Amino acid sequence: MQPKFFQEFIESLKRFGTIYGPVRRNGVLKYDRVESVDEIELDGERPMIPVKKLFHPMKFNMFQFDKDGFTPDYSSIEKKVIVGVPPCEIHSLLRLDEVFMEQPVDPYYAKQRENSAIIGYSCLPGDDCFCKSTGTDIVEEGFDLFFVNLGEFYLVWVGSSLGHDMVLEREDYFDENVTHEDIEDYIEWRQARDKMFKVSFDFKSMPDIMELSYGSPIWDYFAGKCLSCGQCSMVCPTCNCYTVTDVLDVSSEPEGRRERFWDSCMFVDYSLVAGGHNFRGARADRLKLWYTHKMKAFANEYGKPACIGCGRCVRTCPVDINVLTVAEALTKMEVPAQ
Amino acid sequence: MTVCNHEDNNPFQPEAARIVRQHDLIKDHRFFQVRFVDMKRAMSFTYNPGQFVMLSIPGVGEAPFSISSTPSRPGILEMGIRRTGKLTEALFTKRDNDIIYMRGPYGNGFNLDQMRNKDIIIVAGGLGVIPLRSILYYVLDNRDQFGRLFFLYGARTPEEMLFRTEFFELKERHDIECLYTVDKATSEWSEDVGVVTKLFAKLPEIDPHQTNAVICGPPVMYKYVIQELLKLELPKNQIQMTLERRMKCGVGKCGHCALDHIYTCIDGPVFTYWDTLHFRELI
Numbered sequence: 001m002q003p004k005f006f007q008e009f010i011e012s013l014k015r016f017g018t019i020y021g022p023v024r025r026n027g028v029l030k031y032d033r034v035e036s037v038d039e040i041e042l043d044g045e046r047p048m049i050p051v052k053k054l055f056h057p058m059k060f061n062m063f064q065f066d067k068d069g070f071t072p073d074y075s076s077i078e079k080k081v082i083v084g085v086p087p088c089e090i091h092s093l094l095r096l097d098e099v100f101m102e103q104p105v106d107p108y109y110a111k112q113r114e115n116s117a118i119i120g121y122s123c124l125p126g127d128d129c130f131c132k133s134t135g136t137d138i139v140e141e142g143f144d145l146f147f148v149n150l151g152e153f154y155l156v157w158v159g160s161s162l163g164h165d166m167v168l169e170r171e172d173y174f175d176e177n178v179t180h181e182d183i184e185d186y187i188e189w190r191q192a193r194d195k196m197f198k199v200s201f202d203f204k205s206m207p208d209i210m211e212l213s214y215g216s217p218i219w220d221y222f223a224g225k226c227l228s229c230g231q232c233s234m235v236c237p238t239c240n241c242y243t244v245t246d247v248l249d250v251s252s253e254p255e256g257r258r259e260r261f262w263d264s265c266m267f268v269d270y271s272l273v274a275g276g277h278n279f280r281g282a283r284a285d286r287l288k289l290w291y292t293h294k295m296k297a298f299a300n301e302y303g304k305p306a307c308i309g310c311g312r313c314v315r316t317c318p319v320d321i322n323v324l325t326v327a328e329a330l331t332k333m334e335v336p337a338q
Numbered sequence: 339m340t341v342c343n344h345e346d347n348n349p350f351q352p353e354a355a356r357i358v359r360q361h362d363l364i365k366d367h368r369f370f371q372v373r374f375v376d377m378k379r380a381m382s383f384t385y386n387p388g389q390f391v392m393l394s395i396p397g398v399g400e401a402p403f404s405i406s407s408t409p410s411r412p413g414i415l416e417m418g419i420r421r422t423g424k425l426t427e428a429l430f431t432k433r434d435n436d437i438i439y440m441r442g443p444y445g446n447g448f449n450l451d452q453m454r455n456k457d458i459i460i461v462a463g464g465l466g467v468i469p470l471r472s473i474l475y476y477v478l479d480n481r482d483q484f485g486r487l488f489f490l491y492g493a494r495t496p497e498e499m500l501f502r503t504e505f506f507e508l509k510e511r512h513d514i515e516c517l518y519t520v521d522k523a524t525s526e527w528s529e530d531v532g533v534v535t536k537l538f539a540k541l542p543e544i545d546p547h548q549t550n551a552v553i554c555g556p557p558v559m560y561k562y563v564i565q566e567l568l569k570l571e572l573p574k575n576q577i578q579m580t581l582e583r584r585m586k587c588g589v590g591k592c593g594h595c596a597l598d599h600i601y602t603c604i605d606g607p608v609f610t611y612w613d614t615l616h617f618r619e620l621i
Contacts, residue, residue, distance in 0.1 A: 062350055063351075065397070070394070070439060072348045105349070240591070241596075242586070244586050246397050248397045256397050263586075265596070277557065277582075289596065
C-alpha cells in the first residue's frame, strides 16, 4: 500500500469500531481514543502504559450491587479498532490471553478481546528494546492486519478474516502483486533492523539460572534498592494482577459497585492474609516472584516466561532494577557496577 | 458502540445464599450453615473436601473461606469463621435467615484417590481443624473406603478447642482413634497436655506406605509435624497439607496467591510435602 492512502484507510475502519491508537495527550503519548486520524503517532516513541490497558483496564466496574444482589457490568466493553500495536505488544496480548482466556474465561477481558481488531505496525528498536532476545521481535499471529513501514510503501500482512474484510473496504488501495524487488526491500529492512538492537541478554538460560539462584545474595542487593513503588508492574505489558474492592454509593441504600483495578506483587500487602500473617513480607521475596514470572515461567499451564522485551522496566524503574540488570547480575553472579 | 450480553457465565458472579443457622464455637469463632437460595443450585452444589468458596457482602467485599462440611452430606455448606477483618466483622453481624453471597467451590481439594484404602492420619492445630473437619467426616461417611483413621488435634486451651462437643462424641466411636491435646490444661481436661507432636507417641504401629497424612494448622506447626511423619517414614508425597492465601478471584486470574509458577487457588490449596520442597515459598 502507498503511504498516502494510510490515513484514509484507517478512517475507513471506523465502520469496524472506535479507533484507538498512540496519540499525545497533555504531552504524554498514550493508547487512547483517536479523535482524528492525523494525530496517531506511529514511528518513534512508544506509549509508556502498554496496550494491555485497553483489555485489562486500570480500573473498571465488575458488578453493580443493590439489595437484590450483584449484576455484571459490561459497560466498559466497546467495539475497538486498535491501530499501531508493535510486535512485542501483540505477543503480550497472546500471553495475557493464556491467563484470562484459560477456563474459566474472564468475561470482561474476553468480551473486549472479541470486540477488538488489532492493526499491528512495525517498529525499529529503541535503545532499551531487547525483544530479539525474548523472541518477540516479529509476530506471526495475533493481529488482523499488520503494516510494515518500508519507507516507499507498506507491506501489509493480513492475519484474519476480519482483516481481510477491512482490506476489501478499500481494495483499490492495496496491490496484491508483490514483486521480487519488494521482497528484497523487505529482507533488507529486516536485516538492517536486526542490526539495530543495542542491548540483549541470554533469555534462554534464564529459567535455569533463576531456579538455581533462588538463595542468591544478589536478591538481597536488589531488595536493598527496591522502593516497592510498583511502577514495573504498571508499565509491564504482561503484568495481569489485580485487586477487587466494593465501593458504596452515597445513598442510604446498600447500593454500589465492585471495582477491579491493577495491583502489584511489589506492594507489601499483596500476600497478606487474615490475622496479619504476610507470606511475602520481605522485599527480596517479592522481587523474586516478579522476576520468576518474567524470566522463568508464569504459572504451570502457560509454561513460558512472560517477558516480551519491550524495555519499559528499563526506562521506568527509578533505581535501575529491570530485566536486564537482574539477568546480568544473576548470570555473572555479581552486582552491577555503581 | 457498547456491546452487552448478559447471558454468559461470569465466574465472578456471587450468588445469593441464606444463612440457615449460625452459632458461636468459641470466642471470635462462629459456625455458619449456608445454602444457596436457588434450590436447584443448592441441591446440585458439590465439592471435594479441602476446597474453598468466596463469600461476599455487598459494599464490604469478598474473601476466601474453607469449607468445613463434607460433600457426603449435601444441601448445606458449613464454615467455621474467625472474626479477624472487615468482611468477617460484617459476617458476624448476620443472623439466621440473612442473605450473603457465595461463589465456588474452588481449588483442588484433597487427593482422595491416593487416600482410598489407606490408613489416614489427620493432624490439626487450632483453626486448621476447620478445613480438616471436611475430610474427617468424609472418611467417616465412607468408612469402608478407608483403612484406620487417626485424628490428632491440638488447641491452646480447652476453651479454645473448636467443635469440642462434637469431637468428644467422636471418641465414643470405635472406627476412629481420637487424640486431643492442649498447650495449657484446666482442671477438668482429661486429655493430653503439650504440643500436637506429642500425640505421635500414642499412635500404634503403622505401615508408612499404606498411610496418608493430612495437615492443617498455623505456619509454625508444619515443620514439627512433618518431622514426626518423616520419622514414621511416610513418603513425602503422601503428606498433604492445605495452605492459606488471600485470593481475590479464586480462578487463577488476579495473581494474589501466586508462588513460583503455581497459583494456590487452582493448583492448591492442598499441596503435598514434596510440592513444598519444590516450591519453596509455600509454607
